[in-house]
Amino acid sequence: MSEEKTRKRKGIVHINHGYCKRCGICVNFCPVKNLEIRQQKLVELERCIACRMCQRYCPDIAIEIEEIDAKTVITGKSGYSNGG
Amino acid sequence: MNKETDFKRFLKLDLLPTPWCPGCGNGIVLKTICQVFDELDMPMKGTVVVSGIGCAGRSAGFFNLDSVHTAHGRAIPVAEGIKYANEALNVVVVSGDGDLLGIGGNHLLHAIRRKTDITVICYANEIYGMTGGQASPITPHNIKTLTTPDGNPDYPTDVQPLFRHNNSYFARTTAYHLNHMKKCIREALKFKGFSFVEVRTMCIVNYGRRLGYKNSNEMLLHYKEFYKINDSAGELAGNEIGIVKGLSQITDDR
Numbered sequence: 001m002s003e004e005k006t007r008k009r010k011g012i013v014h015i016n017h018g019y020c021k022r023c024g025i026c027v028n029f030c031p032v033k034n035l036e037i038r039q040q041k042l043v044e045l046e047r048c049i050a051c052r053m054c055q056r057y058c059p060d061i062a063i064e065i066e067e068i069d070a071k072t073v074i075t076g077k078s079g080y081s082n083g084g
Numbered sequence: 085m086n087k088e089t090d091f092k093r094f095l096k097l098d099l100l101p102t103p104w105c106p107g108c109g110n111g112i113v114l115k116t117i118c119q120v121f122d123e124l125d126m127p128m129k130g131t132v133v134v135s136g137i138g139c140a141g142r143s144a145g146f147f148n149l150d151s152v153h154t155a156h157g158r159a160i161p162v163a164e165g166i167k168y169a170n171e172a173l174n175v176v177v178v179s180g181d182g183d184l185l186g187i188g189g190n191h192l193l194h195a196i197r198r199k200t201d202i203t204v205i206c207y208a209n210e211i212y213g214m215t216g217g218q219a220s221p222i223t224p225h226n227i228k229t230l231t232t233p234d235g236n237p238d239y240p241t242d243v244q245p246l247f248r249h250n251n252s253y254f255a256r257t258t259a260y261h262l263n264h265m266k267k268c269i270r271e272a273l274k275f276k277g278f279s280f281v282e283v284r285t286m287c288i289v290n291y292g293r294r295l296g297y298k299n300s301n302e303m304l305l306h307y308k309e310f311y312k313i314n315d316s317a318g319e320l321a322g323n324e325i326g327i328v329k330g331l332s333q334i335t336d337d338r
Binding site: 018019020021022023024025028029052055056057058059060061062064065 | 100105108300301
């Protein structure tokens, strides 16, 4: 099950929480519902397909997508979402 | 740094986050301008950004370039002075619709006449956002604002005939159509002569809320449905976006 999920994943979302204002544009633009605002904080649910819609429409330059090889296996929830 | 984030060299990243409200479209336009600067590889020491007062006027400080934050409505005269003093500079004016068309409307009128080689990028949010949401020159008819609670009795101004008659460049685009916005700004920067890009951006806090939009995403989707791209027209209708270049035969006849 977890292998199935990692195979589909193609991008890593870097969220800069210092710049983010929680306006919710990225949440509405994401085609796979990857982003969510929980307790006044933007969180990522690790199903990014690297379409870069959130990065293009973010007014605060808070999101960066790092595209990775789809076959790369990621072990566990890493600290990637803390961003730069 | 990859191709997608190269535009950040034109921004002062230590001054971010921007002072604008959550959901404001100005950030999208600021980012797109930087992306076009990066695409055209504008020289860091040969580009000047001039801005007026208002929400959009704040953006000049965020460019990692020489910039001037001038008096209200006087962005275009300062930019023209810079251009006349040193012809080699690329001068870009970044300001709002209230600043350029309302307070500085007279200066715009004469800048079109003089055809100085500067580029004006107008963040048209249809409102005076910084002071609380008063009606601006391009607020549409029958729209509720702070100063027109029963609907705007006036009709919006349209400056494109002035540009057409003086053989200058006018383009209208929106914050939703990112590729189209890039194209409009790129062509405007390349254009020899006075060029004006009107970017419709959303102001949710002081404008959209009164119209019944729940969030700025709804306003973006409204732009998607309302505006149609028409790049071949000689004149743009109210719901069309595109590029209008001056008709050369009109200036030849005069």
